[in-house]
Amino acid sequence: xxxxxxxxxxxxxxxxxxxxxxxxxxxxxxxxxxxxQTMMRGLELLIYFNNNVPIDDSGMPExxxxxxxxxASFSTLKIQPSEPRDSAVYFCxxxxxxxxxxxxxxxxxxxxxxxx
Amino acid sequence: xxxxxxxxxxxSVQEAETVTLSxxxxxxxxxxxxxxxxxxxxxxxxxxxxxxxxxQQNATENRFSVNFQKAAKSFSLKxxxxxxxxxxxYFCACTNYGGSQGNLIFGKGTKLSVKP
Numbered sequence: 315x316x317x318x319x320x321x322x323x324x325x326x327x328x329x330x331x332x333x334x335x336x337x338x339x340x341x342x343x344x345x346x347x348x349x350x351q352t353m354m355r356g357l358e359l360l361i362y363f364n365n366n367v368p369i370d371d372s373g374m375p376e377x378x379x380x381x382x383x384x385x386a387s388f389s390t391l392k393i394q395p396s397e398p399r400d401s402a403v404y405f406c407x408x409x410x411x412x413x414x415x416x417x418x419x420x421x422x423x424x425x426x427x428x429x430x
Numbered sequence: 431x432x433x434x435x436x437x438x439x440x441x442s443v444q445e446a447e448t449v450t451l452s453x454x455x456x457x458x459x460x461x462x463x464x465x466x467x468x469x470x471x472x473x474x475x476x477x478x479x480x481x482x483x484x485x486q487q488n489a490t491e492n493r494f495s496v497n498f499q500k501a502a503k504s505f506s507l508k509x510x511x512x513x514x515x516x517x518x519x520y521f522c523a524c525t526n527y528g529g530s531q532g533n534l535i536f537g538k539g540t541k542l543s544v545k546p
Contacts, residue, residue: 347534357521357536403473418465419534421475 316340318422320406326428332394335425338387339408347419348381348391349405357405363389364411396429403427432457434524436537443512444545450497451507451540453522462526464498464505469539470518478520481505509542517544 319338327333339346347362361371363383371381378397383389393400403426407419433456443449455464466478481489481498488496493513497506505524509516522537 356538359534405475407475417463418477418480420477421467424473426473 318406318408318420320404320422320425322425323423324426324428326430327396328430329397330395331429332392333396333400333427333429335391335404335406335427337389337391337406337422339389339406340420341387342410343408343420344386344411345409345419346383346389347405347407348389349407351403351405351424352401360391393427396427398429401427401429432459432524432526432535434522434535434537436520436522436540438540439538440541440543442543442545443509443516445512445514447512448508448510449512449542451509451520451522451542453505453507453537455503455505455522455524455535457503457524457526459526462524464496465523465525465534466494466496466505466507467521467523467536468516468518469521470515475521479507512544514544514546517542 318340321336345364348360349357350360351357358373360373361381362369366383379393381391403424405424406422409419435454437452462483464481468476468478479489479491479494481496488498493510495508519539519541521539523534525534
């Protein structure tokens, strides 16, 4: 298996621009998670889906952030408009079925976002 | 709310020696899982070891073992025969089991250096 796939690996954009991060979970995994990692705040869960349905989005910092999972093999995290404080590494992770089997999550390589 | 605390921002160990990384957590749940993840400079999050709270026996994975003290809410990681490749950030994490409130909470991390 290819593991969790994220694209792009690096993104540099200007303040005010829209940014879309993409994730393909491991085939057969029903749960998908978006995390943000910064030096100041560490790893934070932004949102997670189970069977394509958002279960908990309480970590989404504000309305500029939105996430979708249109099907079992694809998810996006969008920031519109982006701000310099959004600069971070964004991780996507998946696992078999978090609500029934909260075993380990498999992480993608992350997207390093820089907003200038 | 769950919290995870790693009180050692940085640790250092001599190659082939043993080092213990500390982690304490707080949860009101009776069923939960605990994890240690490793993040090398490549940024990839790698699961090192996991522990189910209902199991009294401490988990072990080759050179990695945990000391799980449920009453004290302590979950330390011991690395034996340290290798240069063990140098990384180590994150302790906790998640509860089932329901719609499951999420993974990470500590701030401990940076481990291994001296040759």
